[in-house]
Amino acid sequence: MYKAKNYPSLWTITSVSNLLMKNHIKLYKGYVENTNVILNELKQKNEDLICRQTMKLRLGWEFSGMRLHEYFFGNLGKEPMIQSGxxxxxxxxxxxxxxxxxxxxxxxxxxxxxxxxxxxxxxxxxxxxxxxxxxxxxxxxxxxxxxxxxxxxxxxxxxxxxxxxxxxxxxxxxxxxxxxxxxxxxxxxx
Ligand SMILES: [Fe+2]
Incomplete structure (x- = not known):
């Protein structure tokens, strides 16, 4: 199961407010929770075939929403672009x-x-x-x-x-x- 990650550097950036960031992290946690719900349901196999197939489609939304936020939060913070490399x-x-x-x-x-x-x-x-x-x-x-x-x-x-x-x-x-x-x-x- 997936766990929501912490990103302490988010509180150092100034381009968005803490209020906005708090809301954004709450949204991110929703993607993590829903990813786990779907994976768990698919594992239990309690639902019928159509429902399971629909959940697999939905997994793309929840999982990618989770992972994209992790890439996004992870690349925020202030460190200048390298001059060479x-x-x-x-x-x-x-x-x-x-x-x-x-x-x-x-x-x-x-x-x-x-x-x-x-x-x-x-x-x-x-x-x-x-x-x-x-x-x-x-x-x-x-x-x-x-x-x-x-x-x-x-x-x-x-x-x-x-x-x-x-x-x-x-x-x-x-x-x-x-x-x-x-x-x-x-x-x-x-
Ligand atoms: Fe977002």
Whole structure:
């Protein structure tokens, strides 16, 4: 069974309020709980076939919602981007420059609707891509490892920013723990 994780560094960031963050963590815990409920129900096999199959579809929503929040919370904190290194080389290779990558990432995060902006790496080729995951699963690329994840659902910013998602995105982009992102990148091992 899965347990909700703690992220002490969340209380050091200033781009969102503690009130918003408390609500956000509560939402995250709901995904963890519901993931466990579904996995437990599937294990018990008390429900009929149609219900079990429907729960398996629902598992994608709850599990991915849990995991995306963990990537997101885990890459918040303030640590500057490295000035050199393999990740930067790949960002330059795939996007032209760090600034070009960032511009594209923010554009991705401004996609209309609820979802996630994700910098991910194709485990097969090493290619870096900025992708939009609608809700928690639509648009996911199989075999790609998330490196940097930003929650662009309305609950991630509306308490503090109203409808001004761009302001939220631009401010939270200044509070990325790049050491975590680099660590994720290094663990892939193409
Ligand atoms: Fe969220």
């Amino acid at each position: 393999e990740l930067l080389d790949w960002l330059n290779h795939c996007f032209g420059s760090f600034n070009d990558w960032q511009e594209d990432f923010i554009e991705t995060a401004m996609t209309r609707g609820n979802g996630w902006a994700v910098l991910c790496r194709d485990n097969h080729t090493g290619n870096l891509m900025n992708i939009w995951i609608q809700d928690h699963a639509t648009g996911t690329l199989i075999g790609c490892q998330p490196l940097l994840v930003i929650d662009a659902w309305e609950h991630a910013y509306m308490i503090d920013y109203g409808l001004d998602r761009r302001n939220y995105i631009e401010r939270i982009m200044n509070e990325i723990n790049w050491a975590v992102v680099v660590d994720r990148f290094c663990k892939i091992g193409i």
